[in-house]
Amino acid sequence: MATSQVNETVTETTITDDPYALDPKNIQEPPYTLKGSLKFLGPGMITSAAVVGSGELLTATTLGAKAGFILFWLVFVSTFVKVFVQIELARWSISTGKPAITGFNEMGPKVKGHGWMVWLVLAMFIQFAIGQAGVLSAAAFAFSALMPIGGDPFSLLSIGIWVAILASIAIAVHWFNRYSMLEKISTVLVVLVTVFAVAVVFSLFGTEYSWGLTEISQGMRFQIGAGSFGIALAMFGLTGVGAGEVTTYTYWIVEKGYAAWAGPNDGSSQWVDRARGWIKVMKIDAWVSWFIYTISTVAFYILGAAVLNPQGLVPQGNEVMTTISSIFETVVGSWGGALFMIGGGVALFKTILANVPGFARLTTNTLSALGAFNWNDAARRDRWMRVTMVILPISWAILGTVAKSPLALLVLAGVLNAIFLMGVAISTLQLQRVQTDNRVKDGTIFQILLIISAFAIFALGLYSLWGQLSSLM
Numbered sequence: 001m002a003t004s005q006v007n008e009t010v011t012e013t014t015i016t017d018d019p020y021a022l023d024p025k026n027i028q029e030p031p032y033t034l035k036g037s038l039k040f041l042g043p044g045m046i047t048s049a050a051v052v053g054s055g056e057l058l059t060a061t062t063l064g065a066k067a068g069f070i071l072f073w074l075v076f077v078s079t080f081v082k083v084f085v086q087i088e089l090a091r092w093s094i095s096t097g098k099p100a101i102t103g104f105n106e107m108g109p110k111v112k113g114h115g116w117m118v119w120l121v122l123a124m125f126i127q128f129a130i131g132q133a134g135v136l137s138a139a140a141f142a143f144s145a146l147m148p149i150g151g152d153p154f155s156l157l158s159i160g161i162w163v164a165i166l167a168s169i170a171i172a173v174h175w176f177n178r179y180s181m182l183e184k185i186s187t188v189l190v191v192l193v194t195v196f197a198v199a200v201v202f203s204l205f206g207t208e209y210s211w212g213l214t215e216i217s218q219g220m221r222f223q224i225g226a227g228s229f230g231i232a233l234a235m236f237g238l239t240g241v242g243a244g245e246v247t248t249y250t251y252w253i254v255e256k257g258y259a260a261w262a263g264p265n266d267g268s269s270q271w272v273d274r275a276r277g278w279i280k281v282m283k284i285d286a287w288v289s290w291f292i293y294t295i296s297t298v299a300f301y302i303l304g305a306a307v308l309n310p311q312g313l314v315p316q317g318n319e320v321m322t323t324i325s326s327i328f329e330t331v332v333g334s335w336g337g338a339l340f341m342i343g344g345g346v347a348l349f350k351t352i353l354a355n356v357p358g359f360a361r362l363t364t365n366t367l368s369a370l371g372a373f374n375w376n377d378a379a380r381r382d383r384w385m386r387v388t389m390v391i392l393p394i395s396w397a398i399l400g401t402v403a404k405s406p407l408a409l410l411v412l413a414g415v416l417n418a419i420f421l422m423g424v425a426i427s428t429l430q431l432q433r434v435q436t437d438n439r440v441k442d443g444t445i446f447q448i449l450l451i452i453s454a455f456a457i458f459a460l461g462l463y464s465l466w467g468q469l470s471s472l473m
Contacts, residue, residue: 018378019179019260022097028261030277037281042183043252044289049186049354050245051293052193057347058138058320060297063235064304065314069211072219074232075301079240079294083286084446084453086246089428090282092436093250095275097259100250101365102375104423107430117423118369121247121362124420128244128359129399135351136393137400139166142321142345146338160401166349167397170356174389177382179255182357189350194292196343197299200328204306207331211306219305237460239297240290243424248358251365253282265437272439279440352393360388421461425454 017023031037063071089100096103104117111119140162141154149158173185204210224232241249253259262275307327308314315323321344329337364384368375375381432441432450441447 018376019255019257020097020099020376021378022260022264024263026257026260027263027274028257030261030274030281032277034284037284040256040258040281041285041288042187043249043256043258043282044285044292045187045190046182046252046354046358047241047245047249047286048190048289048293049350050248050358051241051289052190052197052296052347052350057300057344060235060239060300061304061308061320061324062314062316063231063239064301064306065308065320067225067231067235067305068309069215069219069302069305070221070223070225071232071235072216072298072301072305073222074224074235075239075297076294078236079290079297081453081456082240082242082246083290084450085425085428085457086241086249087283087286088432088436088450089246089424090249090253090286091279091440092428092431093254094259094262094279094282095265095437095440096435097254097264098250099254099361099365100247101362101369103431103435104427105369107427107434114370117427118366120420120423121366122370125363127420128362129395132352132355132359132392133396133400135348135355136163136166136396138321139345139348139352140400142341142348145322145325146341146345156401163397163401166352167393169349170352170393171390173353174357174360175386177357177385177389179252182354183252183256186350186354189346189353190292193343193347193350194296194299196347197296200340200343201299201302201306203328203332203336204303209307209310209327209331211302215306233460233463236456237421240293243420243457244355244358244362246424246428248362249286251358251361253285258282272437275437275440352396356389356393357385359392360385363388363392419461422458425457425461429454 017026019026031040060075092103093099101118101121104121105115107115107117109116137159140159143166144153144158144162146153148155149161152158174182201211258278258281262278263271265271265275303324304320307324313323321341325337325340325344327337328340364381365375367373367384368381373380373384429450
């Protein structure tokens, strides 16, 4: 009891030096109550910012439009099952102080002296570029529709200028490369977008698109309708955390300070207690994040199921936003359509704000693993990150403005993403078995759930890979 009372008053100690160094002077006892733990949450907000955006606004809405309420239950399953791989990889990071790519590089089989996953991540930059270029152009499309530049909102000029504006904002926000700033911005935007998503679906009450307990109960029968299997697989793959979010989460929990506060593993029981304490905080952070992005996913799915499905409308890409915006404009007036476009644009751009620093860390960590620089040199690492956070949004802006989504690139991106999903599942289990201290692992129930989670992710990747390769035959 005395320990709990003391830890209730513990406040976060800022890591003023390198959070990856695990300096004993940064050691801090973890909170041992839920109230105390809530003061140390934050990395999950950045993950939520990356998840709640394109994957939910465009994808979940489209899936709802295709399937109706029949697959509503799968939203919860698809977001829930992936969290166990995320937690296990983060557990390894807290116990070692290493980010994901460093660990992947240490796992065999080796290719030219480097872990096979590092080469895969290097290839994944193609997929990252295609995906984020699409998100950036979709956000620009929303703002251009509201405030066109040059008259025509769909012209290359208007879209291009808006893409440049958003890319410039992303560069300016992340130029100082401060975790605390990213956490605050992500938290504010995630709250705003979540409130927006919930408000949108509840605004349907009293209209011809109203939904209620009857539709929800029908959607919770754990069934898959005829011809819906492909949609179900797509929903599992595209909702909740993906391989990219699972991987980048390790950077956020280290830079937050969880690993530094646990300190280096000196083999003592004191380290075990600290590590388990901060791992417990991380798990709360991950589940709070899951709760938030699941709410948003549910809201956008209901939007598609209630508004688009009854009309037989299955818009693709940016058409999702214009179609729903026009419907809201008809139902509640012009302000409703404008409000949806503003909220949608912010939701999409928020994804970019979260992914620029996340993918910058993946990029620089991968280059360091391949010998470009020493990751443990904090000053050089920071410079590489800053440069990368300028290059990435500029390259995404150019691709999002001029590219016409060639089929070959899209197929390649799909193949790489499928392999990356499988690789993250395999590598997480490898790292747990080889490097994670047994004393900070959870029991049998968690291990079973982890294996189910990894198997589900691997199976999805395998099925997706088969589908992409079949399209080439």
